[in-house]
Each structure stands twice: as structure tokens, then as C-alpha cells.
Amino acid sequence: MISRLLILGLIGTLFSGAVRAQQASVGEARATAKEAYVYAYAMLENYQTFHKQVVDDKASEYVGGFGRFRHYAQAFTPENRDVVTPNNDTPYSWAWLDLRAEPWVVSVPAVPDERYYVMQWFDLFTHNFAYMGSRTTGNGAGNYLFAGPRWNGSVPEGIRQVFRAETEIVGTLTRTALVGPEDVPNVRAVQRGYRLQPLSEFEAFRPPAPAPSANFPAYDRSKARSEDFIGYLNVLLHFAQPPDPSEVDLMRRFARIGIGPGLPWDKSKLDPALLEAIKAGASDGQAAIDAQAAKTFDSGPLFGTRAFLENDYIRRAMGADKGLYGNSREEAWYGGFVGNGAKLSMMRFAADQLPPARFFWSLTLYTLPDRGLYANTEKRYSLGDRSKGLVYGPDGSLTVYLGHQSPGPSHEANWIPAPQGPYSLVARVYGPKPELLSGQWKLPPLEPVASSERP
Structure with a gap:
């Protein structure tokens, strides 16, 4: 296996000199740009959060720069928009x-x-x-x-x-x-x-020379969704050196369309036909992500280490698309479905089929398409095994109601209010037990509430 030290020594050779985009044919450039766009998608979604929290001191999400915690000591409300599906x-x-x-x-x-x-x-x-x-x-x-x-x-x-x-x-x-x-x-x-402490402070030693100042360009969604994604990617790759051994060949291909750590991105200097090919490739990449998103409903495989994701970049992109910063499945299991609040519905958990959690579980409802919490007069956005007042059946079973209409006073303790239209429900199980990770346990389906059960 190629060592990371050897790779570091090759970096200068790999990316030295002028942008090498002219080496790629038009057909090759389009295919490579598509591959690179998918590769970069999660990184740019992450960069959007990073820039607001670390660089833009005017942003409401600003945490104070590097090396500082910003704590939120209360539960999220519909007004919080730092992340999707909070x-x-x-x-x-x-x-x-x-x-x-x-x-x-x-x-x-x-x-x-x-x-x-x-x-x-x-x-x-x-x-x-x-x-x-x-x-x-x-x-x-x-x-x-x-x-x-x-x-x-x-x-x-x-x-x-x-x-x-x-x-x-x-x-x-x-x-x-x-x-x-x-x-x-x-x-x-x-x-x-x-x-949080720098190592020198922890050891009470003289600190080393500071790292050079870095230029982090403002995040612009329209640029991130176009051929200009390359400019952002080049900035981020500068902080990701040396490349993982598994990606050396990939980086060589990317270099042929102007992608490399710290390289300038000036599309005005590209041959027009080549630039159009890169634009088309970026569009192809977004189309591939949209198509995959339409058929991805299980988030379990989307979050984890590089080894877990196996360099499956469309899967990594799905993690960013479905819920950026989702936990690895060993830490928390995620499941759910899409419903419509215009129809009062319910979920029935048998006494021996409650979510198998080592720590705790919850059900949280989100609006669509923005995937934020739904503002409602009850100020209730989720239910779970720690919810006070939750009513279980005589046999230990649990029924949870979801919809815009109240299920009636006798069931309101188990009701998660929903908008009149589509919503997304996400189940979280913290410390999932083996039967959940193996697929033996399943989230119960959403069922319509019979007219005889309605208020």
C-alpha cells in the first residue's frame, strides 16, 4: 500500500504548475466534472455551515471562530435554522x-x-x-x-x-x-x-508559530451548484493533504479539469467548449444526486467513517442531502416516512415492539421541503419514551397520532401536530440494540385513523 508520507512527497508533482484543464478532452471533462461534483457535494454543504459558524461574524450562527464552543442549552424550536432536521x-x-x-x-x-x-x-x-x-x-x-x-x-x-x-x-x-x-x-x-485547548496550552509550553491566514470565500449556493463548485473544492482540498491512498488516481483525473489543492479557479481562461463540458458535467452530477435522493429512504448507511462509506460518494452526498451531520448508525438509528397532515394518522407500537434503545428514542416531525420544526399552538415537535404524560394502553402498547386535526382530548397527550400538507417524520433511537441494527425490528407503518376513532 502506498504510504501517506510518500503521497505527501508526490503532491507537488501532481498539482504543480498551471491549471491542467486543457489536457482533458470535452467528453472526458464532462464525465470527470460529474464525478467531481458528486464527490464535492457533501463537502460544500459542510462548508456552508463552516463559513457561517467560523468565518462570517455577522451570521446568527457564528460560534466565535476556531477553538470555541457555542452552546445551545434549550431544545430547538421552529425559529432555529442552523441545520436541517434538528x-x-x-x-x-x-x-x-x-x-x-x-x-x-x-x-x-x-x-x-x-x-x-x-x-x-x-x-x-x-x-x-x-x-x-x-x-x-x-x-x-x-x-x-x-x-x-x-x-x-x-x-x-x-x-x-x-x-x-x-x-x-x-x-x-x-x-x-x-x-x-x-x-x-x-x-x-x-x-x-x-x-478546548491547543496542545501547547495544555502542556504549558510556548506555542508554535501560527498557521498562515487562510482565505475562505463566502458561500454562494448558485456557485456551489454550478461549474464554480471547483473553486470551493480547491480551497477545501488545500486542508485535506495528503490525499487518502485510495484517492490518488481520482485526484489525478480531477487535476485534468483544474481541480487541485489551492489551485485558482478562473473559468475565463478555459477553452469555451471545455467550459461548457464542465458545466454540463456539474449539471449531470446534480441530476444524479436528485435521482438518488428520490429513492433513498433509509439513512442508516449514509453516515460514518471513510471505511464505512467505502468511498461511495453518492452515498456521502445523500447523507448531506437527507440530514447533514447525521450520527453513525452505532450511535443513533434513524428511520421514518413522509405523511400528509391533512389526514389524521397513527402509529401503533405493540408492548414488545417499542423502539429497542440502550439510551432513549424519539419521533420528531418536520415540515417539507425545508425540513424544519413545525410551529404549532401545542409547542410540541416530538414525542418519545421520555415525554411526560405519554399514555400507554393497558397491555403496554403505545399509539402515537399525527395530523393537523387533534385526535381528541383523550388522545392529545400522544399527538404530534402536523401541517395541513406533507411532512416528514424522523425516528431516532440512541444506542440502538442489535435487533434494530440487524433489521429484525421495524418501525410500525403509518395507519389512517378510522372515522369511529376520531373526535
Whole structure:
């Protein structure tokens, strides 16, 4: 296998000199542009969030730059638009690290055994490369080292585990379980215990020279969905060197249409026929993503490490399209369906068929097509096994009602209000048990409420 050090030595040869787009034929350029567009799709969706949170200090989502947590100590509401399909169970804490100059140390406090939390770390490819929390490292206090692909220093004492990232910029979407509004002070106390320190600060050493300043262009959706996606991709590849051994040949192909780490993208200098081919390839790529999205309903295979995703870039794109920053399936299982709130419907869980969760489960309803929480007078956006007042049948079964119309006073405790039109329901199971991961357990189907059962 080619070593990453050898690859690093070849980078200059691979991408030196002027943009090599003229080497590609028109037909080759279109096919390569399609492949590159699909490859870049998740990365650019991630970049949109990164730019708002780290670069644009005027954005409402700004977290304060690198190396700072921004905590949300309450459940999401319809007004929160940072991400699509936000969960209403675990308030978020966001942070980003620049690993170029030195590693960072992430410290967590001792978290009460009954409280679930997870630190999900993702790279610029959107791979979930590291997990800390209740399932993986436990609820004890500890210090964890995060290092970039080029770091080769020694690990100091007091570090429980080292996580190596493929990219020099990484982010976390950390979730801390919340059990009702009265639990907010407890969540805040846990969040205050999350700490980020450069390695030099952790060791009380003189810090190294800072990394060079970087130019992060503003995110423009129209550019990201056109041939100009190449400009964004080139910026991101600069922070993803050396390439994974499995992608060396892919990067050589991409270089033939002007793609490479840090390369300038100036389409005015391209042959017009070649530029039209690249435009067509980008359009082909988006069409392929749209077609795949129309037939992708199971999100379980969409989130994980590079090894789990097996360089299946359309699958990676689906993860970004269906729910950016979804957890790997070992951490949380996702399922669901699309319904119509104009029709009062229900889901029936037999007593022995409740979601098999090690920690807890929930059902959250979203509007379509924006996939945000639905504003309703009940201010109820989800239900789950931690919901107060949930009514079970005498035999231990559970019926959940979904629709714009109330199911009646006797059933309202089990009702998730919906818009008059289409909606999406997402089931989340935290700490899924083997019967769920194996496919043995299935989410019950949505059934219409019989007229005799309506109020």
C-alpha cells in the first residue's frame, strides 16, 4: 500500500504548475466534472455551515471562530435554522478546530451516569472520524488529543486517547440530553465542562508559530451548484493533504479539469467548449444526486467513517442531502416516512415492539421541503419514551397520532401536530440494540385513523 508520507512527497508533482484543464478532452471533462461534483457535494454543504459558524461574524450562527464552543442549552424550536432536521432531544454544542499549527486537547467533565451525551467529530469530507461520549468513552472525565494528518509529535501524559483526522479542519456537533425545560440548568452545567485547548496550552509550553491566514470565500449556493463548485473544492482540498491512498488516481483525473489543492479557479481562461463540458458535467452530477435522493429512504448507511462509506460518494452526498451531520448508525438509528397532515394518522407500537434503545428514542416531525420544526399552538415537535404524560394502553402498547386535526382530548397527550400538507417524520433511537441494527425490528407503518376513532 502506498504510504501517506510518500503521497505527501508526490503532491507537488501532481498539482504543480498551471491549471491542467486543457489536457482533458470535452467528453472526458464532462464525465470527470460529474464525478467531481458528486464527490464535492457533501463537502460544500459542510462548508456552508463552516463559513457561517467560523468565518462570517455577522451570521446568527457564528460560534466565535476556531477553538470555541457555542452552546445551545434549550431544545430547538421552529425559529432555529442552523441545520436541517434538528433533533429536539439533545441541545447542540458546536465547535471547529484548526489543526494546522498544532493538535488540540478536548476535555470533558464527569457526566452523571443517567445523562446521555455524545461528541461527534467530522472532517471536511463529512466523515464521522471520532466519537466521545456515553456509548464510546463513557461518562467519566478525560482529555482527548485531536491531531491533523501531518502531526508527528509525542503524546503527553494525561491523554486518554488520540484521534487522527484526515483534514486539518474538523468540527463537532455535540449533543447533551435534555429532559424537559426544568432540566436546562443541568445541561448548562455539563456544557460548561466541555473545554478546548491547543496542545501547547495544555502542556504549558510556548506555542508554535501560527498557521498562515487562510482565505475562505463566502458561500454562494448558485456557485456551489454550478461549474464554480471547483473553486470551493480547491480551497477545501488545500486542508485535506495528503490525499487518502485510495484517492490518488481520482485526484489525478480531477487535476485534468483544474481541480487541485489551492489551485485558482478562473473559468475565463478555459477553452469555451471545455467550459461548457464542465458545466454540463456539474449539471449531470446534480441530476444524479436528485435521482438518488428520490429513492433513498433509509439513512442508516449514509453516515460514518471513510471505511464505512467505502468511498461511495453518492452515498456521502445523500447523507448531506437527507440530514447533514447525521450520527453513525452505532450511535443513533434513524428511520421514518413522509405523511400528509391533512389526514389524521397513527402509529401503533405493540408492548414488545417499542423502539429497542440502550439510551432513549424519539419521533420528531418536520415540515417539507425545508425540513424544519413545525410551529404549532401545542409547542410540541416530538414525542418519545421520555415525554411526560405519554399514555400507554393497558397491555403496554403505545399509539402515537399525527395530523393537523387533534385526535381528541383523550388522545392529545400522544399527538404530534402536523401541517395541513406533507411532512416528514424522523425516528431516532440512541444506542440502538442489535435487533434494530440487524433489521429484525421495524418501525410500525403509518395507519389512517378510522372515522369511529376520531373526535
